[in-house]
Amino acid sequence: MLDIKLLREDPEGIERRLKARNPGIDISEIIALDRRRLELIREVEDLKAERNRGSQEVGRLKKEGKDASSLLKSLSEIAERIDAYEAELKEIEPRIDDLLARLPNLPHPSVPVGKKEEKVVIRSFGEKPDLDFPVKHHLEIGEEKGILDFRRAAAIAGARFPMYVGLGAMLEMALIQFMFTYHVKNGYTPVLPPFLANAESFYVSSQLPKFADDIYHCEKDDLYLNPTAESLLANLHRGEILTADELPKYYVAYTPCFRREAGTYGEEERGLIRVHQFNKVELFKYTTPESSYRELDALVEEAEGVLKALGIHYRVVLLPTQDLAQQSSKTIDIEVYLPGQNRYYEVSSCSNCEEFQARRGKVRYRPGPKEKPRYVHTLNGSGVATSRLMAAILENNQLPDGRIRIPEILQDSVGAEYL
RNA sequence: GGAGGGGUAGUCAAGCGGUCCAAGACAACGGUUUGCUAAACCGUCGAGGGGUGCAUAGCUCCUCCGCGGGUUCGAAUCCCGCCCCCUCCGCCA
Numbered sequence: 200m201l202d203i204k205l206l207r208e209d210p211e212g213i214e215r216r217l218k219a220r221n222p223g224i225d226i227s228e229i230i231a232l233d234r235r236r237l238e239l240i241r242e243v244e245d246l247k248a249e250r251n252r253g254s255q256e257v258g259r260l261k262k263e264g265k266d267a268s269s270l271l272k273s274l275s276e277i278a279e280r281i282d283a284y285e286a287e288l289k290e291i292e293p294r295i296d297d298l299l300a301r302l303p304n305l306p307h308p309s310v311p312v313g314k315k316e317e318k319v320v321i322r323s324f325g326e327k328p329d330l331d332f333p334v335k336h337h338l339e340i341g342e343e344k345g346i347l348d349f350r351r352a353a354a355i356a357g358a359r360f361p362m363y364v365g366l367g368a369m370l371e372m373a374l375i376q377f378m379f380t381y382h383v384k385n386g387y388t389p390v391l392p393p394f395l396a397n398a399e400s401f402y403v404s405s406q407l408p409k410f411a412d413d414i415y416h417c418e419k420d421d422l423y424l425n426p427t428a429e430s431l432l433a434n435l436h437r438g439e440i441l442t443a444d445e446l447p448k449y450y451v452a453y454t455p456c457f458r459r460e461a462g463t464y465g466e467e468e469r470g471l472i473r474v475h476q477f478n479k480v481e482l483f484k485y486t487t488p489e490s491s492y493r494e495l496d497a498l499v500e501e502a503e504g505v506l507k508a509l510g511i512h513y514r515v516v517l518l519p520t521q522d523l524a525q526q527s528s529k530t531i532d533i534e535v536y537l538p539g540q541n542r543y544y545e546v547s548s549c550s551n552c553e554e555f556q557a558r559r560g561k562v563r564y565r566p567g568p569k570e571k572p573r574y575v576h577t578l579n580g581s582g583v584a585t586s587r588l589m590a591a592i593l594e595n596n597q598l599p600d601g602r603i604r605i606p607e608i609l610q611d612s613v614g615a616e617y618l
Numbered sequence: 619g620g621a622g623g624g625g626u627a628g629u630c631a632a633g634c635g636g637u638c639c640a641a642g643a644c645a646a647c648g649g650u651u652u653g654c655u656a657a658a659c660c661g662u663c664g665a666g667g668g669g670u671g672c673a674u675a676g677c678u679c680c681u682c683c684g685c686g687g688g689u690u691c692g693a694a695u696c697c698c699g700c701c702c703c704c705u706c707c708g709c710c711a
Contacts, residue, residue, distance in 0.1 A: 240668055244680045254692040258636035274691040440628080568647050571674060
């Protein structure tokens with residue numbers, strides 16, 4: 200959520216910056232409604248001041264046993280006028296809120312302006328594996344080894360739900376446990392949050408109102424299934440005023456993530472690439488505005504640490520304006536390479552949302568004892584998402600003889616060296 | 619799901635139609651005193667929004683007592699609906 204004061208002060212400048220993300224953005228309706236809103240507030244507040252003075256006078260007159268009937272009559276007229284103005288306000292304010300809630304965050308100046316394709320590769324780790332034998336797709340590997348069973352999962356839940364079996368299940372659990380512990384050792388507070396959450400929570404993190412169709416919804420209880428722990432962790436301090444010495448706060452959560460993925464899938468998204476349910480270890484930071492970009496860089500490095508430890512080749516890319524999620528000012532993705540398809544896939548997306556989510560969730564901190572509360576900055580990043588990480592391991596670590604080498608640090612917990 | 623109790627500022631807590639512009643205490647902060655620490659004393663001390671300011675400074679107005687409605691000239695206080703917490707009962711992995 201942007202501060203409406205920014206729109207008032209510099210509507211052209213703000214609109215120009217937002218158009219870099221989405222050329223279709225037009226803030227003129229918000230500006231017009233807001234102008235009317237301010238007029239109404241002025242009227243209402245003047246009237247209320249008058250009413251309050253009058254009401255006190257009524258109390259005084261009654262105490263003295265005097266007649267207050269003419270004053271009461273004029274006050275009741277004022278009350279009617281207040282009602283009329285407030286009725287209009289009540290109609291206008293939700294419209295402003297809704298329009299404002301749909302505007303994206305302002306992009307950071309360091310973000311390249313442009314479409315998806317304009318993303319910039321910042322750095323990479325390791326080499327593209329050069330496999331001199333016919334490489335298999337992870338689906339094929341999964342079936343051969345009996346560690347992935349999409350067919351039976353489909354009978355249980357439907358298409359595009361994964362089921363890990365045997366060493367596949369062991370490997371998935373080992374990955375989760377390894378990543379979770381890795382970040383805890385780096386100073387993150389471990390959290391296992393609820394996996395369902397209410398609408399308010401998704402509004403704060405900004406999945407709602409825009410992405411209602413992409414989240415599973417339990418009608419009866421009006422709860423949503425977690426699509427990313429970002430949504431949950433962004434609500435951990437809702438409505439709180441933190442003290443300066445509490446910041447920065449680092450959280451790591453493990454959750455399954457559920458996504459409806461309504462729309463079309465391409466052939467290249469078969470298997471574990473795009474599924475309705477996957478496991479993710481999520482990193483989340485609450486920081487001061489001054490430190491948030493330093494913290495973003497650190498966040499990316501911490502996520503990279505996981506892939507380095509697993510020995511997987513990846514690259515780090517800076518997303519351009521038109522590829523940013525609504526709440527993000529700047530996003531850096533980590534992509535792993537899948538030799539089975541000769542393509543890179545995102546396994547981590549690290550964003551600085553600045554105060555966009557904090558404003559919605561009213562998460563603030565007090566810089567000093569006497570100072571006014573300010574909004575914190577929130578950052579999130581996958582650390583990382585498995586399913587895709589699993590696919591990467593299966594495809595990158597295949598050997599000419601058909602075996603799959605399990606990354607060394609996981610061998611003990613999986614209980615095997617090869618699949 | 620049922621019955622009862624409760625939700626007031628950072629924390630505790632009073633108030634139950636008009637002097638509430640929400641008491642008081644604790645914590646915090648500033649100061650006085652002080653060999654140091656502590657104590658004592660004095661002062662400051664919630665949030666959001668509007669107006670006026672270069673101002674996140676002052677001044678001023680409005681709103682907020684779990685959330686949303688209603689009654690009233692006037693609601694923390696009365697009425698209705700909902701949410702959350704506690705105790706007990708029922709059901710259940």
